[in-house]
Each structure stands twice: as C-alpha cells, then as structure tokens.
Amino acid sequence: METILNVKGLTKSFGPKKAVDGISLSVIRGEVMGLLGPNGAGKTTAIRMIMGILTPDAGEICFNFGGRPQQLDKGKIGYLPEERGLYDDARVIENLLYLADLKGRPAREARREALQWLERLDLGDYADQKLEKLSKGMQQKVQFIASILHRPELVLFDEPFSGLDPVNQDFFKEIIRELQDGGTTVLLSAHQMNLVEELCDSIFLINHGREVLSGKLQAIKESYKEHLVELRYNPAEESGFLKKIPGLRILREQPGLAVMRYSGSAGINALLQEFGSRLTVSTITVEKPPLHEIFIETVRERGEDIEVA
Structure with a gap:
C-alpha cells in the first residue's frame, strides 16, 4: 500500500x-x-x-x-x-x-x-x-x-x-x-x-x-467489546432469564422484543444459542455500537473529558 x-x-x-x-x-x-x-x-x-x-x-x-x-x-x-x-x-x-x-x-x-x-x-x-x-x-x-x-x-x-x-x-x-x-x-x-x-x-x-x-x-x-442486540420472539413466552445472563444489559423490553447490550465473556455465539434454546425466535439483529459511542467510551476509559468548543 x-x-x-x-x-x-x-x-x-x-x-x-x-x-x-x-x-x-x-x-x-x-x-x-x-x-x-x-x-x-x-x-x-x-x-x-x-x-x-x-x-x-x-x-x-x-x-x-x-x-x-x-x-x-x-x-x-x-x-x-x-x-x-x-x-x-x-x-x-x-x-x-x-x-x-x-x-x-x-x-x-x-x-x-x-x-x-x-x-x-x-x-x-x-x-x-x-x-x-x-x-x-x-x-x-x-x-x-x-x-x-x-x-x-x-x-x-x-x-x-x-x-x-x-x-x-x-x-x-x-x-x-x-x-x-x-x-x-x-x-x-x-x-x-x-x-x-x-x-x-x-x-x-x-x-x-x-x-x-x-x-x-x-x-x-x-475489536470493541460490546454488541448491540435486538431480539424478537414469541410474545407469549417468558423472557425473565435475560436479566440473569452475565454481561447482558437490557435497554428496552416489551412482550416479544428486547433491545440489549452484550459484553459477556461467553461470546456472542453462545448468547445467540441460549436465546434459541429458550425462546421461539423470529429475528435477531447483532451489530457493533456506532463510532460516536465507541469514541465516548474510549475517552472515558482514559479518564479524559470530551472537548467542547
């Protein structure tokens, strides 16, 4: 190059x-x-x-x-x-x-x-x-x-x-x-x-x-540790187990829908397998957070404030 x-x-x-x-x-x-x-x-x-x-x-x-x-x-x-x-x-x-x-x-x-x-x-x-x-x-x-x-x-x-x-x-x-x-x-x-x-x-x-x-x-x-996860499933099913999964933080939840952040050590594939074994899943979307959020988190980890003009 x-x-x-x-x-x-x-x-x-x-x-x-x-x-x-x-x-x-x-x-x-x-x-x-x-x-x-x-x-x-x-x-x-x-x-x-x-x-x-x-x-x-x-x-x-x-x-x-x-x-x-x-x-x-x-x-x-x-x-x-x-x-x-x-x-x-x-x-x-x-x-x-x-x-x-x-x-x-x-x-x-x-x-x-x-x-x-x-x-x-x-x-x-x-x-x-x-x-x-x-x-x-x-x-x-x-x-x-x-x-x-x-x-x-x-x-x-x-x-x-x-x-x-x-x-x-x-x-x-x-x-x-x-x-x-x-x-x-x-x-x-x-x-x-x-x-x-x-x-x-x-x-x-x-x-x-x-x-x-x-x-x-x-x-x-x-390389960023967290994933954004959106899970859609049968709303008649019980999803209380989600709150007990290490590294999983629920951002928004309603029957049949959960929007979460995951940073657990088990890995994203293990998380998805657990969803599939306990819920009737219709769709799962997994993506990394936007760059702006990665920037903010990195700056905070360095103990700095964010420049404001």
Missing part, C-alpha cells in the same frame, strides 16, 4: 492551549480517511498545517506524488476549508475559473467541467449570479466544486457537510464515493461521526488535540 500523506509528531499551540499535540498519521492512496472528533478537538488546526496555512511548532508533513516524497504541491491537492474561501462579489463561474486557473487547469476544460458540476448540483441557473446572492448551502456546493475542479490526487474536506440538509448530505457522500472510485484520496474532518463513518476506510479520532483511536474502521469496530 502506497502512502500519499505522512504526518509525524504534528504539534501546534496558541498561547497556553495546545491545539494539536504530537499526532502522527498516514493516509493510504485511494482511501477515505476520517479525521474525527468533537468541535474544538484540533481537526481544523491539523488540516490547516497540512495545507501550509499554519506553521507547525513541531512535526513533519510529507506528501507522495508521482512515486516520490515531496513537500506541499497545491496543484495536486484539493481543499474545502471550514471557513469558506470564495469571493462574494464575483459571479459563481468566475470564482470557479479563477481558482482552477491558480491550480493550472486549462481555461476551456475548467469552464466545461465547472458548468457540468453546477448542473449536477442544481446550480446551473446560478452560474452568472454573484456568490453573495446564494444561500449558505448553495455556497457550500460551489466551494465543493472549487476543491475538486482541478482533479486533485488528494482532497482535504474540512467539515464538508456543514450547512447542508440531509438530502444534500447524502448527495455529497455519493460524490465522495465517486471520487474514491476514480482514484482520488480523501481526508475529511467531521464532528458528526455517525454521519461519515459509512464513508471511511480508516479513521483517526482525536480529543484535546491528541489521538484517541486510529486504524481501519472495520477492525476498530470488530
């Missing part, structure tokens, strides 16, 4: 506050990595250092384009900032063509593809409108187009779903998957972990500027 971005010991303080505290991460070419954590955890500061907007107090940032290590090349990177960076008094198409030109994209190709993207994002009628006339969600779409119009190898999205309604959030997720399918590597930051975890191949969770959990998302969830 080829690494496209390698960060070692990245640190940044603002006065007495250490916003980023010695984080190290590697982004594999072709993956979607989520840089996740609550508001104020240091995600935006880390991305701004990667983009060369802020200078680290310590640490190294190295990119790999064309098979060789190198420093920042903004022509090969797309960036959607948390605080939008467009020109309000310029027309939408002028914003896009100007930014594409800065990245070295030929004007004719950039115009053709910009108009195609505007049509796809339901902004075709706004190409000649000044940006200030557009809603926040529309401006977010324009900024998104600007970040990918020059066909970058690596894209950094900082809170890409901010200001979007659920329909457009799903639409953006679809486009991010398409970018990945086309070979683009994506590093995205977000505080809504449950919104983006389905997108991510790997994650890097931070709190107070420090790493909490990192690695392949599937492996992290599989």
